[in-house]
Amino acid sequence: METTIGPGRGRATPLPPDERRAAILLAVRPVILARGAAVTSRELAEAAGVAEGTLFRVFTDKVTLVREAVLAAVDPADAIPEIAAIDRTLPLRDKLLLLMTQAQAHVSESMRWMSLLHEVGRLEPAGPTGEQREAAMRQWGRRQQAGTAAVTVAVSELLDLDAHQLRLPLADVIELFNTVLLGATIRTVDASRRGLDTGPPAPEQLVDLILHGVLTPISSDRSS
Template identity: 25%
Template sequence: MSTKPARAAPLSVEDRQEMLIDVVTPLLIEYGQALTTKQIAMRAGIAEGTIFRAFGTKDELIQAAVDRQLDPDPFRKRLRSIDATLPLEAKVSAIVALMRDRFTTVFTIMTALGRFGPPAAHDPRHEFTDVLGEAVEADLERLNFGAERTGQIIRMVALSASMQQIRGGLRFTDDEVTHIILYGIIGRLPDPALT
């Protein structure tokens, strides 16, 4: 005689909401506005009604996923976690990788949903510039610009290299973007023995 496996403990509403946001984010990138609650439920391995018990409407779930992507605090925390003692090249490479991942994800979701322009709570000063400036401050003697200006340059180049509309079909690796930031288009890479 076989026995039924024990049911998993039910998730709290907050845990269920977090799980659904995790599930819906890649689906938004794939399906955009055409995303259905059936697709969400299938990917999450739950009944469709569970979505509505957690969020009320599909739009509320989508907005929660967008809000999570736009929340700058986790991203700032990841930027601040870059080891300030790394060589400049390694720091800039780590910054570029994080920024391009964030920009690509945010712009892909917003475009898929047909949303354009900055979010309502957009900070035009870009506090990220300060965080980036702090990351390169130990290397000021090697920089052609001050820390804040360098942070702005890193942000601008990483942003434009992440946007299909600006790249015009060209693709850049994180290493290429890092080299453009550090050495420009006519500079030479330093001797590897010196880095």
């Protein structure tokens, strides 16, 4: 049985089942994103660097593989390496700009993946496969919750040096950041549904809203 995952084929040390499963799900992402629900089993096997028979000893069928790849792709924890790569010594605004830019890109990609999930859902038959899908969705919900918590920890570590500058507790600032990001995302989605290509707000605009609000600063002369 072939065990190599990725473009190179040949014999390799067999991966533990969980690692092999995760490696396949990661390897097939590009072809699924490019081909959508029309992707073939052969294309998936080629992307993973395994034989089709090997692929379906790990996953029940093509639809199950595609669905699980999509659910893995929208795991919030995927963002943690990018967050960890941000220089903690940068000024607060610069760090928030990098965070917002990363978050907007992640949300945009997640939206593409979720649209693929709807495509895949239309291909799934009723019966046991439907029950398996519901179980997978419950597992995905738990993964989302754990991933979101892990991202919050990573952001807290990034901004910890700046906590003394903040009027609100750091946890509240992170929640505010997420609220602004979510609001901007909903606005963009709503505009798209109405045929308006407005695009997302600029990261600078959102970060300045978080840091400074919308009021014009009052000078000391005017306040006296």
